Amino acid sequence: VSADLKNAHAPNLATLGEFGLIDRLSARCRAAYPPRVRCGIGDDCAVIALPHSDEVLLYTTDLLVERVHFLRDGITPRQLGHKALAVNLSDIAAMGGTPREALVSLAIPPGIALAFLDELWAGLMDLADHHHTSVVGGDTTSSKVDLVLSLTLTGVALANRVLLRSGALVGDTIFVSGPIGESGAGLDALLGGKAADWPALVRRHLEPQPHLGVGQWLGQSGLAHAMIDVSDGMAQDLGHICEQSGVGARLFADALPLSPELVRYARAAGRDPADFALFGGEDYVLLCTGAAELGPRAAAAGHTLVAIGEVTASGFCLRGPDGDVPLRQAGFDHLRGAPA
Numbered sequence: 343v344s345a346d347l348k349n350a351h352a353p354n355l356a357t358l359g360e361f362g363l364i365d366r367l368s369a370r371c372r373a374a375y376p377p378r379v380r381c382g383i384g385d386d387c388a389v390i391a392l393p394h395s396d397e398v399l400l401y402t403t404d405l406l407v408e409r410v411h412f413l414r415d416g417i418t419p420r421q422l423g424h425k426a427l428a429v430n431l432s433d434i435a436a437m438g439g440t441p442r443e444a445l446v447s448l449a450i451p452p453g454i455a456l457a458f459l460d461e462l463w464a465g466l467m468d469l470a471d472h473h474h475t476s477v478v479g480g481d482t483t484s485s486k487v488d489l490v491l492s493l494t495l496t497g498v499a500l501a502n503r504v505l506l507r508s509g510a511l512v513g514d515t516i517f518v519s520g521p522i523g524e525s526g527a528g529l530d531a532l533l534g535g536k537a538a539d540w541p542a543l544v545r546r547h548l549e550p551q552p553h554l555g556v557g558q559w560l561g562q563s564g565l566a567h568a569m570i571d572v573s574d575g576m577a578q579d580l581g582h583i584c585e586q587s588g589v590g591a592r593l594f595a596d597a598l599p600l601s602p603e604l605v606r607y608a609r610a611a612g613r614d615p616a617d618f619a620l621f622g623g624e625d626y627v628l629l630c631t632g633a634a635e636l637g638p639r640a641a642a643a644g645h646t647l648v649a650i651g652e653v654t655a656s657g658f659c660l661r662g663p664d665g666d667v668p669l670r671q672a673g674f675d676h677l678r679g680a681p682a
């Protein structure tokens with residue numbers, strides 16, 4: 343076998359993809375976790391047991407890189423500050439947790455106006471205040487070209503109520519906590535230069551609202567079994583629950599909560615609205631599995647939970663007018679790019 347042929351089969355970043363890389367890097371970490379690490383790499387947050395406490399500590403972190411996650415002229419600085427914290431708050435929500443403290447780091451390129459940073463900070467701090475989250479540290483540095491924000495957020499949850507991706511049970515109902523696909527359609531409008539025509543969709547993409555209230559309610563209900571927030575795309579995020587729980591799923595096409603605005607946009611763009619809902623991502627609603635009675639109980643408590651499917655023993659499909667169709671687990675992969 344020639345060296346060239348060998349190299350053709352050697353793993354590289356593009357063939358591994360983002361999730362393959364995470365598996366490769368985390369193998370050594372997982373092997374060395376002490377018992378206090380109740381959940382390490384691979385969930386929305388790490389879950390750490392505290393001595394003599396019925397609460398667990400939650401950790402999450404997210405990186406926002408200019409030209410990868412946002413364009414400086416495609417988002418207002420206030421929206422950027424809001425979104426940077428919102429996506430981390432959403433990961434705390436996905437555990438049924440309550441946010442506590444944030445660390446914020448900034449890499450600032452030349453040419454950024456002080457007024458831009460003031461606005462960014464105002465957007466971040468307004469959302470932090472709203473959710474009683476304190477910024478207690480971070481780091482600042484210069485950058486050669488791009489603006490980079492890194493946030494780390496801690497939270498707490500009751501140890502016996504924290505919701506992992508791995509808890510789904512066969513027979514569970516699958517729920518989402520709000521409409522899906524609007525953010526993906528908003529991004530599509532932004533990239534297509536049609537942002538001015540679709541302000542509500544674009545706002546859903548640029549100003550996501552973390553679903554902390556319903557997340558905490560789900561944790562306390564004792565009736566939910568697994569949860570994740572919809573960041574990479576509904577199909578891919580549900581795929582994570584299925585993989586980690588060792589189960590399958592069937593979604594019902596006519597149950598997907600598609601907003602009238604999304605349906606209008608999809609029609610105008612000649613696209614299927616369900617494509618945005620299943621593969622669009624960045625909705626930051628919660629996707630959970632649990633007892634069917636969660637739906638009516640949530641409604642009675644003033645929360646929205648829409649039943650969209652059921653957990654099965656195996657398989658991954660969408661039931662539409664033509665019966666069950668296999669569902670792609672595609673979504674965004676940072677090292678492979680958008681799904682084909």
Ligand SMILES: [Mg+2]
Nearest residue numbers: 386433571573
């Ligand atoms: Mg998440």
